[in-house]
Amino acid sequence: MSRLFRSLLDLLLPRTCGGCGRVLALDEELVCPSCLRSVGREKLRNWECNPYFARLDAHESLVRVGAFAVYVRDSIAAHLVQRLKYGRHHELGLWMGMWAARELQPTGLFAGVDALVPLPLTPRRLRWRGFNQSEKIAEGMSKVLGIPVRTDLLRRTLDRESQTHFHADRRRQNAALAFEATDVDVSGKHLMLVDDVMTTGTTMLGALRALEGNADTRFSVFVFAWTPLG
Ligand SMILES: [Zn+2]
Structure with a gap:
């Protein structure tokens, strides 16, 4: 222009x-x-031992869990994510992914990853929003890292937002059922699941559960921002 x-x-x-x-x-x-x-950066940088890693680590197939920024109320990271999601500002998502990838590449977070797998939205939510914010972040990362984005491995089945009236235990169960793996063979691959924000890890755990049925697949997790776990 x-x-x-x-x-x-x-x-x-x-x-x-x-x-x-x-x-x-x-x-x-x-x-x-x-x-x-x-923007409040995640300074921890120990991707193989941190509170979210501990929360998601049910199996030995988890390699690294990392975030770029810290997500607290009214923080700049929170404003960026909100504008991306609700302002339908998908260009911002690409840019956020590129920014995070550039800054974190030297820490080794993405080393050996074969594919970036953004957490899918339900078809209904995708129609409403017009794009998947996690996919935009993954596309931005891909431009910097040269790692392909795969949207054909994981499907969303349940609508998380429509089940807010369920009790917390029930929600956790549902989160595990909210995703299903497609029949694409990912054995031997190192997949990195990508989402915009992680606050409890429940959604991410559901996605990991859905994929981990594949033999000798390894997993890492990246979110643009996470809430500090106490
Ligand atoms: Zn500003």
Whole structure:
């Protein structure tokens, strides 16, 4: 896009920062420099031993579990995720995936991963939102890492949002049933499941359960942001 055209467009339709909502300058893309600096990063960086790893690790097939940012109420990471999901801002998802992949690649989080597997939405939710936010994040990661995105391995069967009235125990059971693996053979592969946010790990656990029936498949997990587990 030419600079003149962009400046005309900015006048007519001011672009705002995905983190704080401030109007962006001509040369700023999607997120302002101040938000870029102040997004709360996950400093832990021990992807093979952390509270989420412990929560998801039921089998020996889990390799690494990691996140880019820390998700707390009203944080910049939370604003980015909300704008991506509810503002239907899918370009932001690509950008978030690229950003996280670039910064975390040197930590070894993605080493040896054969495919990125975004957690699918139910068909109903996908129609409503128009895109899968986790798939956009995975696509952004793929551009940086050169690891393919696979959307043909996992299907969503139950609608998580429609079962909020269930008791917590029942919800946990349902989460395990909410995904099913397709009949694509993934034995011997190292799959990285990708989601936007992890707050309890229940949904992710459901996805892992669905896939782990495959012999000698290894798994890693990446989320853009997670809530700190106490
Ligand atoms: Zn900002």
